[in-house]
Amino acid sequence: xxxxxxxxxxxxxxxxxxxxxxxxxxxxxxxxxxxxxxxxxxxxxxxxxxxxxxxxxxxxxxxxxxxxxxxxxxxxxxxxxxxxxxxxxxxxxxxxxxxxxxxxxxxxxxxxxxxxxxxxxxxxxxxxxxxxxxxxxxxxxxxxxxxxxxxxxxxxxxxxxxxxxxxxxxxxxxxxxxxxxxxxxxxxxxxxxxxxxxxxxxxxxxxxxxxxxxxxxxxxxxxxxxxxxxxxxxxxxxxxxxxxxxxxxxxxxxxxxxxxxxxxxxxxxxxxxxxxxxxxxxxxxxxxxxxxxxxxxxxxxxxxxxxxxxxx
Numbered sequence: 001x002x003x004x005x006x007x008x009x010x011x012x013x014x015x016x017x018x019x020x021x022x023x024x025x026x027x028x029x030x031x032x033x034x035x036x037x038x039x040x041x042x043x044x045x046x047x048x049x050x051x052x053x054x055x056x057x058x059x060x061x062x063x064x065x066x067x068x069x070x071x072x073x074x075x076x077x078x079x080x081x082x083x084x085x086x087x088x089x090x091x092x093x094x095x096x097x098x099x100x101x102x103x104x105x106x107x108x109x110x111x112x113x114x115x116x117x118x119x120x121x122x123x124x125x126x127x128x129x130x131x132x133x134x135x136x137x138x139x140x141x142x143x144x145x146x147x148x149x150x151x152x153x154x155x156x157x158x159x160x161x162x163x164x165x166x167x168x169x170x171x172x173x174x175x176x177x178x179x180x181x182x183x184x185x186x187x188x189x190x191x192x193x194x195x196x197x198x199x200x201x202x203x204x205x206x207x208x209x210x211x212x213x214x215x216x217x218x219x220x221x222x223x224x225x226x227x228x229x230x231x232x233x234x235x236x237x238x239x240x241x242x243x244x245x246x247x248x249x250x251x252x253x254x255x256x257x258x259x260x261x262x263x264x265x266x267x268x269x270x271x272x273x274x275x276x277x278x279x280x281x282x283x284x285x286x287x288x289x290x291x292x293x294x295x296x297x298x299x300x301x302x303x304x305x306x307x308x309x310x311x312x
Contacts (some may be wrong), residue, residue: 031080036169039080042073043154044147047116051140072108078105081163088164104161111157115150118190122149123161125191129213144178144196163201186220189245196251203240205258212243215251215270223257223275243278 016023024030046069047272050057057065057098082101089097123146124140140146151174159167167184175181180197182188185204192208194200196216202208206220222239238258247262249255250270255262262268263280272286272293285295 020230031083036170040170041151084165087126108157116152121191129193148174148180152182159184205238205243206240209245211246214249217252218249219254221256
């Protein structure tokens with residue numbers, strides 16, 4: 001047994017030389033995935049006091065409890081953000097890294113009250129948008145949309161502060177928990193609700209307006225990836241769609257491309273594939289039996305047998 005383990009160890013060491021592209025040895029200490037997940041969970045405690053912690057939170061201890069929790073988040077996030085900035089900006093002096101981290105973390109924490117205001121609207125949108133929801137409490141403790149969107153709003157603030165690694169670590173943690181893949185760069189407006197949620201993908205440069213409702217399996221993705229003269233992907237371009245206010249995206253639809261805009265109040269039916277812009281208040285569906293797309297204006301839809309009882 002010892003001899004076999006020794007042989008395995010030797011072969012593993014050899015791969016550290018031959019397959020060096022997946023090593024991070026002697027480099028800058030990266031932020032800890034375990035720590036980032038724990039900070040994310042503590043942020044959920046702060047944003048939804050009494051919901052995600054086993055502790056009894058009440059009016060008598062709320063001030064002391066939240067102050068302690070905020071201090072924990074501050075200290076632990078500061079350590080991880082410092083590591084992240086050291087990795088992302090290796091040519092700057094460490095003293096500069098420390099100051100950048102302090103400013104970024106404090107600026108992020110200042111956004112928490114506004115994030116809470118946004119999350120209240122998200123929770124209410126879920127409650128109003130799902131007839132199966134019995135209470136706001138049920139929505140918060142059980143709906144994957146709440147977890148995914150809450151961590152997205154946290155990750156998005158860190159993304160805006162150009163903190164490397166951590167925003168994506170948080171979003172991928174939410175992705176692993178919920179099956180909802182929201183890139184931290186995506187801009188998402190107020191009262192956003194993802195019903196069911198599994199398989200939803202929202203790309204980095206996507207822009208979503210207010211009061212938008214999305215069902216499972218929806219992809220807001222890129223149509224193509226531009227390359228430079230060396231054949232490498234060009235980063236930072238607008239490559240994901242824009243969804244205006246009060247749009248409904250039904251299950252399995254795919255909306256692709258950076259110049260694609262879905263106009264205000266539109267409804268995109270299930271399994272519809274869209275790569276061109278849609279005028280406001282348009283309804284697009286796919287008739288499986290005839291294998292054809294149908295396009296309506298909202299006024300026409302109300303009188304159509306196809307949509308009676310659909311809630312549109």
